[in-house]
Amino acid sequence: MKRIIYLLFAVLCTSYASAQITKDDVSKYINEQNAPIQKAREAKDYKKLEGICNGMIKTFESYPQNIKEEADSYIGELYYNLACCQSCQKKKKLAVASFVKATEHQWVSYAHAVRDHDLDNIRKEKQFISTMYKIRGEGDYSYILKQGGGYVVKADSSLPQFTYLAPNDSNLVRIRQHFNLDSVAGSGNEISKIKNLLHWAHNVVRHDGASPSPESKNAIDLVNICKKENRGINCRMMAMMLNECYLAMGFKSRYVVCLPKKYINDCHVINAVYSNTLNKWIWIDPTFEAYVTDNKGTMLGIAEVRERLLSGAPLHLNDDANWNNKQKETQAEYLDFYMTKNLYRLECAVRNEYNTETKVNGKPLPAYISLDPSTTPESKSEKRIVTNNDKYFWQCPEE
Template sequence: MRNKLWLILPAALSCILTSAQPAPSTAYLDILKKGRAYDTIQADHFPAFTYQSSADADLTELRNFYHLDSVAGHGTDISRAINLLQWMHLAVPHEDEYNLPVLTARNIIKTYKEKHIAQGCYPLAIAMNEIFLSMGFHSRIVICFAASFDNPNGGHVINSVYIPSLRKSLWMDPQFNVFLKDGAGNFLSIAEVRENLIAGKKVNLNKNANYHGKSTTAKYYLEEFMTEHLYRFISPLESKYNGETRAPGKTQTYLELIPKGGAAPSFGTFETHTDKNGSVKTYHTTNAALFWKTP
């Protein structure tokens, strides 16, 4: 079966960071250009995205335990989100270690502080997401993959966080401490970054983007790394505390966005896999407007 999301979730996603990896050519951008189009008329056949309230007991405990109100500060919604991003980036560094059995922000951060076990991009994005949710931001994790799903060459996981003052959800990456802007200085969503790269428009990284303290360039991050992984996207339909921990009897539901013409199961259908670790149900769509719908 093509979609093996239930196999991907328990494993730390490799984020292709070593210099031993061959630098991708313009072939990845060409593939992205061929997959530019989406089907704008496909109907909604899946549940709506939901975002857990910051009043939830677990999110409240998370917020209070790490004094996230103080971390965020009292500035604009954008500055507060950026402060939280930078805090999480420093709290747990990236390494492609094994995933923890309990994937919550508390456990991910605690494990690093007590055992110095860093985490892959998937757990980092999970922790970041719960931090955003605890502070009242409507956020979700977004798993980014290449065109070849069965051999995605690692993939990458980031966050899409809604900023009310901008009326859009922004690209934020805790692994690299990254947010992105266009040539005019406007903050960009994940969909806008993808479109700008295809169109050859300017995309700029924040100046303090880095990996383990080493400055990250737009050339590396966008051209050599992310362009390959902006072909298809997967996101949980329920954004909540402890939503990504697998457990017997638990069902996790996801939506996958694939370009029009991309190899995929019949749209309007879904796939379900159940084993001793619970069930994973994945819907598919080619309608980008439905996938990127803001809260």
């Protein structure tokens, strides 16, 4: 069974003055269900849970069409939990029907369904098997990653050069001094400094995926607004903040948008930092204070992690990886599921600089390079170039 998350969707953050029901009505209704659902879950009272899920589905189905459409994936999650309740009670036909309904309402978490023991009683049912096969192409992220086309390895001078702002830039010097980054990085070796900056970024602000991006997106302003408003920032802002700090300390660094083949509910943004010691890009994730190594403890890059997920070669997530110092990240959830989903396509800004995505008069926003294994020829527009040339995408900064 999947725990229902009682957060309001974007739809509930919008006023529906012209509808019969308001966002406050929906919020109140959801909050009213928290206690009885939690109580039934703890008691494993599946009959009670079934009744609550059915009731919530009927209520959502009675809402205006605009609310139902925006909350479709939430309704799908309700149907999924309903299927689990019914499966646990051995109501096989009802459970299969509810599971099918869940997939019809955008619920496609194939990997979760595979390992959810609440569904064990219906796994041999023909319609369940056929439905699982149907959603595999959207929800089996390891399968999707392996089905992606191969990369092209060739030189291509027509593609733009990635650039990295020099650490003596006045804005980067200000960041270095403002945060006392020399002290943060420490006096150890290169890898030690990279890790210390990661730990600092993870702790200086908290992650909040629902937090809107501020207008000013440089490192100093991002940290200041978090302190002033007692708020967090999303993963993109965290990676951009850390990116400027790495650049300020003389590291070549990018923030990398990691995307699924089909955008369903989210993506993730991390950093790639070039290590001169290892002569390669390495994986750095400030949201989860995470990096990845091989079985000898050598840090790996995004391309290496992706390849090892495809081949089954050993991967190790650092033991202290966590979310907001509250929840430990496991390799199964972070690498085998979450990042397997989000490593199909990768995207970076061509220019890696100060205030990369802040709208400033006279300063054009950067173009982006997307690495997509399903793309054969390069496609180019003013703001986005799509390529399947991984040699170009992961080129050494000095090339």
